Amino acid sequence: METEVKEAQGKIISAENPDIVAPADWQPVIMGILCNWCSYAGSDLTGTSRIQYPPNIRIIRVPCSSRVDPWFIIKSLQTTADGVLISGCHPGDCHYISGNYFARRRFLVTKKLLNFVGYHENRVQFSWVSAAEGPKFAKVVAKVTEDIKKLGPLHRYKKENF
Amino acid sequence: MSVFIVETDKAGLQKFYEEIIGKFETYAPVEKFDKYDYKKVSNLSECNPDSPIETTMSLKPLFFPKTAKIMKFQEDSSGTTLSETDEDPLAGSRVILGVKHCDARGLQVLDQVYNWDYIDTDYQKRRINTVIVSTRCDKAGNQCFCTSLDYDVENSDAHDVRIVNGLDGKIYIQGVTEKGEKLIKSSSIQQPASDGAKDELSKHYKAFDASFRLKMNYTEVNAKLQKLFDSPEFETVSSNCISCNTCAFICPTCHCFKISDEKIKDTGVRYKSYDSCNNGYFTLMAGGHNPRPVKYRRWRQRSLHKFVYYKERFGMNLCVGCGHCAISCPVNISIFDVVNQVSKIMQ
Amino acid sequence: MARVGVFVCYCGANIADFIDVPAVVEEAKKIKEVKISVLYKYMCSDPGQGMIRDAIVQNRLTSVVVAACSPRMHEKTFRKALSDAGMNPYMLEVANIREHSSWVHQKDKKAATEKANDLIRMAIAKSIANEQLHEISVPVTKRALVIGGGIAGIQAALDIADARIPVTLVEKSPSIGGRMAQLDETFPTLDCSQCILTPKMVDVASHPYIELIPYSEVIELDGYVGNYKAKIKKKASYVDFSSCTGCGACTQKCPVKVPNEFNMNIDKRKAIYTPFPQAVPNKPVIDATHCTMLLKGKCGICAKVCEKGSINFKMVDEVIEREVGAVVIATGYDLWDPKPYEEYGVGRYKDIITSLEFERMVSASGPTNGVPIRPSDGKVPKNVVFIKCIGSRDEAKGIEYCSKICCMYTAKHAILLHHKVHDSHAYIFYMDIRAAGKGYEEFVKRAQVETAATYLRGRVSKIYKKGDKLMVRGEDAQIGQVVEVEADLVVLATAVIAPKDNPSLARLLGVSYDKYGYMSEAHPKLRPVETAKAGIFLAGCTQAPKDIPDTVAQASACAAKVCGLFAGDTLKKDPMVSTINNEFCSGCQNCVKVCPYQAIVTEEIPLGHGSKELRTVAKINEGVCQGCGSCVAICRSMAINLAGFTDPQIINEIVAI
Amino acid sequence: MCKVDKIIDETPDVRTYRLIMNDPARMETFKWMPGQFVEFSLLGHGECTFCISSSSTRPGYFDCSIKRAGVVTADIHSQLEEGMDVGIRGPYGNWFPTEEIKGKNLLFVGGGIGLAPLRSLIQYCIDNRKDYKDFTILYGARTSADMCYKEEIEEWKKNPSLKVILTIDKPEETWKENVGVVPKILEEVVKPAVENTKVITCGPPIMIKYTLVSLDKLGFAPKDVITTLEMKMQCGLGKCGRCNIGSTYVCKDGPVFTYEQLKSLPDEF
């Protein structure tokens, strides 16, 4: 990847937009929104199993992935986050019977729409992680972090510059 | 009022514009998404100020932006500190080209409300530092009725420089105010107009005036509307309004705004942004009382404010007859129609 | 302004080794709402909780953030501490700095510390938007409704009633007893089905806490857990049960003969009948589809012979209402119709029968007085072929699942055949023998050894008639050869299927059902008795095929659940439920459509203050809502919020970093 | 910027916030007249208009009484604590004609939170007692718990130069004063003399409406009836256009109007 070359020169250059350059020690912030019954429990298992993963994710607990309104994602991207990871129960395993099926539809459309208006598709990612999948959670976080590091910091539509 | 006139031709006018663009921060109608709006230009090729162009938004946003920061604040454990915003109200001077006279008149009307009692300094600064170069329309647009209102379109002093494409093929550049005169004098176009220029201008105006389809008797309308507060006709004419507020946002003279705070963590900004009296929440009070809860009441406020109240208070009609609202209205309501219809009912 | 206390836990070395906890404590102090920020070795210990309690009182805290292990671990502990200190327990937020930081970033103390700071900031921000919540208590009607009077329904009703909780038992047919009443003996002990069942049936009839409503169906169920209202249709029986003594004169004199469904249509019953001699209640009903008096207005013999004058031809269906707090569904099962097995000659050859028909024949009280016969000529069969997995495990013709009981009852049938016809021989074609269960494997062995039944592993490919015998051609997979058996009688072990009314019943009760029509349990492992709808439970084959011991166990489990539900005067519920702001609700009712629990209904409210016009808005039933938040996210006008996870709380969390 | 010095719970949903400017010099020069209002901001939550409910004759602080009614006021009630900062702009608007009413009998008619602007004027008049003749205060509230400034009312009652009449809408067991809506009490109990009297009234719209009718009946001339108007305001500077009634800007030309002036305005408040 191009990114790796540039990193050697002490800079991260965004794969999304070459104009965005960040110092090599730049760390993205990833907003993780996890459902209580599967993914949050899974992430707890990652902890109890002492599986190590990158420290960039900040986790918000919600009862079900269906609680996630698309504007959580937009709000995150506009304020604090460089990327968003939303995780829920595997299809069919939803603690609330059908919540993740409704959520899945919304996520697909939201992801495509965000991509359409100019967010790289890797900025917003989704995963199914069950309560037993501690190692998977670590893998997912590592992948998402890696993806977003390549994209560099998110500047568009940021509200922090008052 | 200055009556300094120079005459030139097409090429001369181009040169005049180019010189301005070279010297000043210049704005002109620029095309975007199939419509025109005033945007900063750095090259004459980006715009076409020769003939007046119907812009969607009026000149208003250049003086009274759709959103402006009023102040910033920062909270910490010791308390709250306020600070000025970094927004620059306009330091140097700028020139706006290709303005229609109705838009310019809009500013003149706005001056009244901004300069009574408390003076809005940001607005004031922008006004003082701007030179408005208007191009007189050759003929009326479909929705125009500026000549029917309470101001003298022919000799309007709302703009600083007027450019007229004379019927004789010459182009006249007329300095209307001192600011305008100075602008012309600083340019290289210096051929004074011939004696016939004034006649030529008035001939042009007559032709322009004759092209209007929409005419009303302003004095009569104004007088009638004053007595029509309880007219049921307001309900009829507003029935197909969808309360979308477009008219107010694009109106050159609508000046209502709201104040809102936005805060992220401990810092925040207070904004002032456009609002509209057609909005149902506009007058809704915290206790739930709303003096204008239904559509027709809001329409009544809008029409009467435009044609009666403002005149009563500030001596100018709040509608300048530009027709922007009728063009942008999704359901094609025209305020000309509305006031005409309401006032006719009385006869 | 909010006054927040932050309590950071070392968790021994678990957190302190990988996170610079003192720095975290200092960082939290920088937030203006934070009034106290302290550190302790084990927050969850008694002294740790004491610290929290004292700090709440001393600093007049409005909310508390504990930075420690996962909220899934100790949230309840800390909530208790809050309420002990007189604070609303839901003003607590837990920042998970152990599972989410110290344990997973052990190599990077700086990053782990930073992350802990952020997690605490988020928790503080969220806690500021927390609202005081109170446990929801829902009043309970202490009466249970049991649908279905088979062994599952009987057991559940008796167990609940024994706890002195009134039960309404609704049975579709004229008598309770269900499938078990049709059985002769039961595996693996071969005790007589009637002998163990009928005492229970009598108990039901005489139990002071059981109201038995036979010959009736549930047609409507409204309400929610603790507060259901059921409408029950009592079908017209044309017999006044209160005066009828069950003498049986009417059934004897009735001239109309009808195939007897209790005996699998092997013999006939009358148009006025009791299904079987031990029926409970032992009162006859008139079969309106066959009674000539009801059909044509001629006859009326039964009315003439009835000394009590209990016959009433003018009786009509009656709908009664019962308020109940819980419902047990025990609708049992049906048997699969083996018609698709054309190659076996099903329907063409009279001597191919189903196992339940065989069961009725070998029953001592059955139509043949306990002797199996060939339907074609009434002779006692010698060679009997049993074929298992008819319909079961057969995706092409039948259903995918294993019916679970066929292996065992076929073994039982082999033994029973041997008992009834000593010189007979049983051949059993099977795919696998599934005999998991107490005493089951031994029972199969007994069939194989004691009765010398021939077990042939393989599918039967064809049955054809040769003389008055049936030739059964199949493959013996163990020897790899085609075998042919000459049979007097062929018994098909047909699959167990869900009753055909299950889906419609499920819909009216508002519970979900699977693709086979079985009612769905809330969780296949951990909540096998509950449905997803609170207060509705499942017993027996209505959920999936089961044998009698499993059914009875599940029925008793249901009873335990019902008794648990009724233990208090009110039901206590987590307050994390959705709430609707009527002002914002536009009544589009999409929330109603996405709610998995039917917890949302609509109500009419005045259009404005004192207005007579009405508009429709959604209304959440707190008693039913489980707090998933599906409705919140789909509500476009943001009229719904989920307590504990409100929009402001989540906005605060998002922007807090 | 001002600091909240003290918060007084008046009723279950009304609180009085006593405010002191952070800059003592500005507090010194901050002068206002009864009836004027300020723009009160809880930063990040929004700005609201409140009248000052104390009198500048009692310097060093000023009071704002705030009823929980909407989003911002709810935030103020839940978030604002003693010692916190609030933003204040003002004072804006006109004031009660303190000069014009000199030497007259004064009748104050207040309802609910409507006593707040009156309180400012009452304090002002008490502190300049010699300038005015008879004082009557009629104050009504929905219940006894909804009465604002209970302690101060007690003080007024003790003051021999004031006549204080209280009423609540519905009877309560421990209530010893009048029962009934304000206009009724006005007509039946107060029976004010019309001669040389100015009436100053403020309260909920419905109360004002019927009080004006009663006053008409009692023979008061519209010019002798003074009220303050409630209208949505945001800028306080005659710019934002919200408080526009006809050609009048309530924030500049009001909020104090005589009944006579009100009659000339379009019926939109």
Added chain:
Amino acid sequence: MDHSKQIQDIASKLFAENKIDYFVGYRQNAIDDSQVPYLISDPAEIPRLVFTDRSVFNLANYLKPEHTRRKRVGLVVKGCDSRALNLMLTESQVKRENVYIIGICCEGVLNEKGEKAQNCIECVMPDAVVYDEMIGTPTGKREYIVNADIKELATIALEKRADYFEDIFSNCIRCNACRHSCPLCYCAKCCIDQETSTLYHGANTSSGAMHALMTWSLHLAGRCVDCRNCEKACPSHLPLHLLHKQNESVIYENFQQHLAGMEKDDRGAFYKYSLSDPDDFIL
């Protein structure tokens, strides 16, 4: 396409039989050749009713309570309008017995330039899908075409596309004309309305507009019927259809070819699900 006469006849009949309190149609604009939505309660006004290929505005908008106050309404709907109406019926905003629907088999309407409008070229259902009376000859459902602009935008580089959209969002003046003109934005209080929202205290900045327009378009995802009322209303002429068509194409492609409001009682795409919805984008 001129159905003025038929509509006038039906309107007179409805008034004569006292079946309606209001009739909503179009009349000729006095000033130019455009048409104005026309709400009449007086049969005397009927002769002014027209319907031609200039009858653009989606009249279902006038079924919102603020306009016709839950009275009985006679209404003219084209194909797309009727789909919106269908959704309003599904979402309990309108009582079926309160509307008398005159369905038009639409031949497409003209845009401001006098050309056939883009949404009419790409129209999937020109005939009214719900009606009491039908005017014209039904031509039936057509094949779904992915919007030409979407296709084009999808091919350009991400960063360019981002710039393009940032430009769109920064030109938004937050006048809310789009939502007011949308028949399906009937919420009593809108979540993107700055005045009442718990979500936006924000100002008219491009990020505020982006948040608002994105949320708005997601609320219309699987419900938008492509009548383009919003786009016509937008004073800034923003190509709002891009957002809606993008969502529509994703939904059509992935969720059993769902198109909003085509069938009676068919809910929006987000209020139902299928077990076979795509899962491959999820890690």
